[in-house]
Each structure stands twice: as C-alpha cells, then as structure tokens.
Amino acid sequence: MKREIFESKSISQKLYITNKVMSNYLYEYLTYTVGDKITHLEGRILSFIDRENKKGVILTSKDVTDHFNVTKVSISNAINSLVEKGLVEFQMMENDRRCKMLIMTKLGKKTTLETSKIFSALDKKLTSSLSEEERKIIDDILFKLITTIEEAEDEKQTK
Numbered sequence: 001m002k003r004e005i006f007e008s009k010s011i012s013q014k015l016y017i018t019n020k021v022m023s024n025y026l027y028e029y030l031t032y033t034v035g036d037k038i039t040h041l042e043g044r045i046l047s048f049i050d051r052e053n054k055k056g057v058i059l060t061s062k063d064v065t066d067h068f069n070v071t072k073v074s075i076s077n078a079i080n081s082l083v084e085k086g087l088v089e090f091q092m093m094e095n096d097r098r099c100k101m102l103i104m105t106k107l108g109k110k111t112t113l114e115t116s117k118i119f120s121a122l123d124k125k126l127t128s129s130l131s132e133e134e135r136k137i138i139d140d141i142l143f144k145l146i147t148t149i150e151e152a153e154d155e156k157q158t159k
Contacts, residue, residue: 011145022122029118038085041070041078043115046087049102050112058093058101087111 006014027037038046045064052059065075079102082088087108090100104112127135 015145025122026115026118029114038087038111039078039081041068041074042082042087044068045075045078046082046104046108046112047115049088050104050109053104060099060101064102082108 001017006017009017023040026043045068048064048067049059052063061076061079064079065072068075079088083090085107086105088102089105091103093099093101130138
C-alpha cells in the first residue's frame with residue numbers, strides 16, 4: 001500500500017488494515033503448518049484451551065462458550081472445525097460420562113507453539129526498526145485507544 005493512501009485513512013481504518021495484514025501473514029503460516037486455514041475465533045479458542053490445559057484446567061464446550069462473548073453456535077462451529085482439523089479432541093470425563101472435555105492434540109500443541117514462535121518473530125521484526133521511545137509512544141497510543149473504546153462501551157451499556 002502506498003503511504004499517501006494509508007495516510008488518507010481514518011485511525012480505525014489504519015488499525016483494521018494493520019490487523020488484516022498481520023492476520024493474513026499468520027494465516028498463511030498456519031495454512032502451511034496445519035494444511036488448513038484457522039479462523040481468528042478458532043485461533044483464540046485454541047490458545048484459550050492450550051493455556052487452560054497447561055494450568056491443569058479441564059474445559060468443556062460450555063466453558064469455552066462462557067469465556068468468549070460469542071454465540072453458542074459460533075463456538076460450536078469453531079470447536080467442530082478444530083476437531084476436524086485434528087487440533088483438539090473430545091474425551092469423556094471419568095466422573096461424568098455425559099460431559100466431554102476438550103483436549104489439545106499433538107498437532108494442536110505444535111500449532112500453538114508454532115503460532116507463538118511466529119508471533120515472537122513478527123514482534124521482533126516489527127520492533128526492530130523502532131527506537132525504545134517509539135515503542136513507548138505506540139504503547140501509550142494503543143492503550144489510550146483501547147481505553148477510549150472501553151469507555152464508549154461502558155457509556156453505551158449504561159444508556
């Protein structure tokens with residue numbers, strides 16, 4: 001993208017474009033690793049399951065649904081897709097055979113590890129051309145934007 005086109009965009013559009021570029025980069029890498037594209041929601045769910053499993057927390061589909069502010073159908077579709085891709089699997093709980101827990105597969109663990117590595121490499125690449133002062137400025141601006149959005153959400157909910 002040409003700089004003058006980028007500069008003509010609103011801050012929301014610039015953040016959206018930045019997110020899209022980073023997501024595309026990650027999706028391409030994951031497609032190579034897994035053989036299938038992973039949606040943003042699937043990636044978030046996979047990371048959540050991985051984090052919780054590492055803590056020894058046993059998760060069910062309901063736990064995942066409760067954690068994310070997304071419809072039950074969307075979560076169910078995403079989990080089923082992750083199962084089809086061989087990244088997670090269901091296992092019966094010993095104390096309640098009606099309840100199925102979500103477990104990361106070897107491929108799922110490998111994928112989250114690779115994803116973590118690619119984020120680290122991307123982070124290094126993004127920050128390598130920035131001074132410490134520029135990084136601090138970006139942090140401050142992003143934090144301010146997030147805070148502003150959160151305040152707008154709070155105001156909307158109180159109306």
